[in-house]
Amino acid sequence: MTFVLTEDQEMLRDTALAFVRDELPVTHLRALRDKGANGHDAGTRKKLAELGFFGVIIPDEPGGEHFGLVGLGQILEAQGRTLAATPLLQTALIAASAIQLGGSKAMQAEWLPRIAAGETTFALALDETAHFSPLNVATEAESNGQGYTLNGMKRFVPGGHDAEMFIVVARTFGEAGDRHGITLFLVPAKAKGVTVQELRTVDAHGAAHVTLDDVMVGPGAVLGPVDEGADVLEPVLDRAAIGMAAEMLGSSVAAFEMTLEYLQSRKQFGQLIGSFQSMQHRAAKMFTEIEMTRSCVAAALAAVDSGKGDVAELASLAKAKAGELVHLVSNECVQMHGGIGMTDVADPGLYMKRARVQEALYGGASWHRDRYARLQGF
Amino acid sequence: MAYDVTEDLDAFRVETRDWLEANCPPSMRTPMTDDEIVWGGKRGTFVNPESETWLDRMGEKGWTAPEWPAAYGGGGLTKDENRVLQEELRRIKARPALFSFGLWMFGPALLEFGNEEQKKRFLPDIVKGKTRWCQGYSEPGAGSDLAGLQTRCEDKGDHYLINGQKVWTSYADQADWIFCLVRTDTSSKHEGISFILFDMESPGVEARPILLISGSSPFCETFFTDVKVPKDQLVGRVNGGWEIAKRLLQFERSSISAGGFGGTGGSGILGPEEYAKMHVGTDSEGRIADGDLRGRIADHKMYAKAFSLTVQRQTEQAKAGQQVGHTASILKYGAAKMNQDRHELLIEALGSEALGWEGEGFDENAMKATRGWLRSKGNSIEGGTSEINLNVVAKRVLGLKDHQ
Secondary structure (H helix, E strand, C coil): CCCCHHHHHHHHHHHEEEEEEHCHHHHHHHHHCCCCCCCCCHHHHHHHHHHHHHHHHCCCCCCCCCCCHHHHHHHHHHHHHHHCCCCCCHHHHHHHHHHHHCHHHHHHHHHHHHHCCCCCCCCEEEECCCCCCCCCCCCCEEEEECCCCEEEEEEEEEEEEEEEEEEEEECCCCCCCCCCCEEEEEEECCCCCCCEEEECCCCCEEEEEEEEEEECCCCECCCCCEECHHHHHHHHHHHHHHHHHHHHHHHHHHHHHHHHHHHCEEEEEEEEHHHHHHHHHHHHHHHHHHHHHHHHHHHHHHHHHHCCCHHHHHHHHHHHHHHHHHHHHHHHHHHHHHHHHCCCCCCHHHHHHHHHHHCCCCCCHHHHHHHHHCCCCC | HHHHHHHHHHHHHHHHHHHHHHCCCCCHHHHCCHHHHHEEEECCCCCCCCHHHHHHHHHCCCCCCCCCCCCHHHCCCCCHHHHHHHHHHCCCCCCCCCCCHHHHHHHHHHHHHCCCCHHHHHHHHHCCCCEEEEEEEEEEECCCCHCCCCCCCEEECCCCEEEEEEEEEECCCCCEEEEEEEECCCCCHHHHHEEEEEECCCCCEEEECCCCCCCCCCEEEEEEEEEEEEHHHCCCCCCCCHHHHHHHHHHHHHHHHHHHHHCCCCCCCCCHHHHHHHHCCCCCCCCCCCCHEEEEEEEHHHHHHHHHHHHHHHHHHCCCCCCCCCCCHHHHHHHHHHHHHHHHHHHHHHHHHHHCCCCCCCHHHHHHHHHHHHHHHHHCCCCCCCCHHHHHHHHHHHCCCCCC
């Protein structure tokens, strides 16, 4: 079945929900922000590793059983509820997917166990402009006889300030915009010539600009086929979009629940504000959108695991719907809270700030609408 | 045990497949035009004679109502057997043998609330398509506020006497019987309503079709003047009709959502993206040349996909025994929005081709789309307005309170 979790997946979801409720409430993000941690949180990373959350889509042995992206989606939805800053999307989803889909046997043997154990963190270094545009890659990788020399600049790399390894999307042939000529590389953050400029972002999760200045890597650093790295990159980005959509669904649900509680407690004109029809209808519409988005996210997660259905179409559907949803709900959350929603002490603002980052990563709603139309032939 | 069930199902599938192969006439496996839809009833006509054969055979098996008990003429199938039957019907692209408010709304309610005698008397003729039912709910003064209805039903000892007026009675001019909400007590609003059944040929019943903006007349004004109704035709208890009424509305909203309003769906009309490519044109990459229109079509198609995934999710979760909650109202609201958006985009993409009303010079399908667009405006009004459905979600699902 597409929409019904297995017992194991249900247990994983319940564990994740309990964990974020007890260990990573919104106050945790607030405290990290207030002490200037900018998303660095070694304590949480250790706990996530103990729970086994980094290895959810990595089988114990090649070809073995795992919880699947459906399982990981439950965890990402849970962390979205409390806006938790974790390396899970970058490391447990993106890096684990990329290495499983495109990595050599040696690369898989070296990195998958370390990822599963939570011993390392990755970040995907892709964007070079202010907008998601995955083939718009100018960063050069020139063959130098013993390997490659990388030069270029990656902007707004999510998790880039906290990563030990980068998956760098570079160009070995052609021009920015070409599909052919893209190659992926594993590059240690500490490699000579790599400069990480930490960014303080509106959501307090942090990010980084990453500059590559004559960075030398060996031939073993190539992830996937030379020049045809887009064959790996595109399915990885679909999975990233689906995972992010799951996180956004969680954020939307939490912001909605917070709003609903306020509607049922705040009084004006001697009445609960939730008894006014203008509020009731907007709440009901948000709830309808949440239910519809949940169906899209669940279908997309399940399609990756089953290999049935069109993953690319469902990824764009899920990311676009979740983007519209979190945009709507975070705005309504601030508006329906009135003046208190404008204050830093209340949570609605945190949800709205995080929402805009979530919306932008791996393609906004309009990018995915355009892609959905293309895939459907119009 | 589980193994046996699967084996039985496999046998049932083989049996069903053989039976359909032998009994579903060839023309019943082709797309259906609107005028070939079979509504049954005494006044029912069959444009295609094979439709009658198909209805007779399916009705005899009880497969127009596969899960109703065989004692009432139904198929007596389990949920799993019915799933197999539906899969096999889809496999050969079989047309529905019967469209019927009796099957979709009244029958399920009578199964829950009717007495044994009423079930035996009314259900078999619904299954066979012999009786066509209409729904006497709305009144001129009771639309969204349905419980404000005033059609009076007086107890005259050995019979009831009904006086009043209904409106928006779908196909009242073609129906044989009506299931009707009437007021049996004026001292209480919700607790003064009863659910009663009577023959549309009873003296004192008059149905007048209403001409709609789309040019068609699917609804009637229906008048009752001193209509005598035998006492055994009241369902449930006197003044206990509101509960039945609400339950039946859920069946109505579910059947609307499941069909997504159908309307101008399968009858030769293309999707808005196809008409846009045809009439607006495409760029060098094959994209609709008007980027704004293209974006809105994509947005609509995504909404439609999200809607159908939601219907699918709720079906699966219900099967797995999970609580699905008051979802009928969400889906009714979504289906109306989806069908209206689709028709707006269709006529926008068709351009001046969509501005024809009748006669020569316009494409027949384009005129159908235009009529469908006008008809679709009723989607957010009929079966509970979108506003009422949002009220239901706000109050029953989200728990928001009324003014104190």
